[in-house]
Amino acid sequence: MAPGHVDVRVARGADGTIRIDAGPGLRRVEAYGDAVAAGPAFTRAVLDVAGAVLTWPVLGDPGMPSAEVHDAGRAQQWVWALYGERVAAAVHDCAAGQAGHADARVTAEVTALAGAAARLGLGHWAARWWPTSYADGIPALEPDLLGLELAALTHRCQQLFDDEGDQPDDCVDQLIEEHRAALDPLIQWWRATPQSADAARQLEGVLRLIDDAADSAGLDGPALRHLHSSLEGRGPGAAPVDLGALFARRAGYALAAGEQLVTGGRVIARGSGVNDWRRYPPGFVDATENAVSWTARALGTLRRIEVEALADPAAPTTGIPLVAEVQVNGGGPHRVPLTRRDDLWTGHSDLSSDLPAGVSAPRIEVGVLLPGFDPGPGTPGESDGRAERDAVRALARRRLAVAARPPAYDASPHGSCSAPFLAETAATATDEDY
Incomplete structure (x- = not known):
């Protein structure tokens, strides 16, 4: 984030x-926990911090971020x-209820913490x-590679958090414990990268933050001890490594491999449903x-x-009650249980009561959701999010394109929000047919 000033x-x-x-200026307002922001939830990054x-x-x-401050005393630390x-000062005056300070425009400074926090927020979004x-x-x-970089960024942004225990994004120790499987591959990547390269500086910065965070949290184990000893003395560079092999993912699959559920019969109608990412967990x-x-x-x-x-290739194969929500001719929703079969979630259901024999051109709407996770289909007249989903896909492609190119002399610093995450760089090295 470039130095300067921003009016807030x-x-x-x-x-x-x-x-x-x-x-x-905000458009239609949608609530996300304590925060208020414009557009669907997947178009913004969110970070829970002390008091806000x-x-x-x-x-x-x-x-710069927008903030909803619900405890000004705790928030003043950051x-x-x-x-x-x-x-x-403006937040203090607002909290104190001073006359004339309930609504003020002031100039904010673009600080180093603002840049690091923006990158942390974007990482959680990813x-x-x-x-x-x-x-x-x-x-x-x-996920393990992204999780370790999030641990490093969280440690770097510790000033945003306090010890009250109500900030789910203050989770350095959990991130390290959950994703420590990527530590050894990450060290191999760092050791194989020429020390003069920008990637080496990014890798070393992440590893040193993880080492310091683990020490502060009292974490231990072979992988963390290996990390510490590696940082103590890097030694000569190792042989080049294949990132695709280091961070191998599950292979792709054929798109038409699913089992046909019903044979015969007359097709009345067919179509595509709405793939609303908000209605089921990632993966x-x-x-x-x-x-x-x-x-x-x-x-x-x-x-x-x-x-x-x-x-998704990482989707669980059993024990997940994913369902399709079906509405016929504007009627009430009808849920169809889905089962994972190869590359597909599939399911079927009787619609005789909703679709009489005389109806030749029914209007059918279908979406997919996970009960208990689903926030609902939205309000009448609300955008279905298609344009925003297209924009997010375009953003992902742009970031991957940047990650695949050697850094230019005027490229964004590796700690900036626009610089690729390590997981994005590794994703571009995959041999899978994406």
Whole structure:
């Protein structure tokens, strides 16, 4: 993030919440926990910090975050370091209820913490919303590699967090423990990279932050001891490594490998459903727009619908109650259980009561969701998110294209928000046919 200044608005709401708005004017407002931001949830990065929630747009320049401050006392430990002293003073005055300070425009400083926090927020966004798609040619990000870089970034941004235990993004020790399997491959990558290369500096920076974070958290184990000893004395460079082999992922699959559920019968209608990423966890369904398809058949007097959804290669094969939600001619939703078969989620259900024999051109809407996780289909008149999903896919392709190129002399520093994550660089080295 380039040095400079940004005008922000600091305002206190009727409930005492203080909003720091660093973005353009809000469009339709959608709630995300304590945060308020424009557009679908997958178009913004969100970070829970001490006394507040920070949000950034991911489509376009993330810039400075907006903030919903619900505890100004706790937030003051980082507001000055993130936005500068003038914003910190405005937040203090708003919280104190001083006359004339309930709504103020002040100039924020673009600080080093702001840049690191933006990158951390984007990393959490990538872990949740990265549009992995075999059909669209967008490879997955290796989760252990991304998790370790998130651990490093979280440690770098510790000023944003406190010890109250209500900030799920303050999870350095959990990230290291959960993703330590990538430590040895990461060390191999670093040792095989020429010390003069920008990638070597990025790799070493991540490894040193992880080492320091593990030491601070009292973590131990062979992988962490190997990390510490490697950093103590790197020695001569190792032989070049194949990143695709170091961070191997599950192979691709044929798109037409699913089992046909019903044979025979007359096809009444067929079409594509809505693939709303918000309605199921990451890694369940291929992120392509046309991942969900359906066919309505007449089998004598019986009316049946079959649903198929392209599975993400990492999707679990058992124990997941993924369902298709079917609506016929504007009627109530009907849920169809889906089962993982090879590369597809498949299921079928009787629709005789919803689809009488005399109906020749039914209007059928189909979506896929995980009960208990699904926030709902949205409100009437709300955009279905197709344009925003297309924009996210375009963003992923741009970032992968940058990651695949040797860094230019004027490239963004590796710690900036626009610089590729290590997992993005590794994804471009895969041999899979994405």
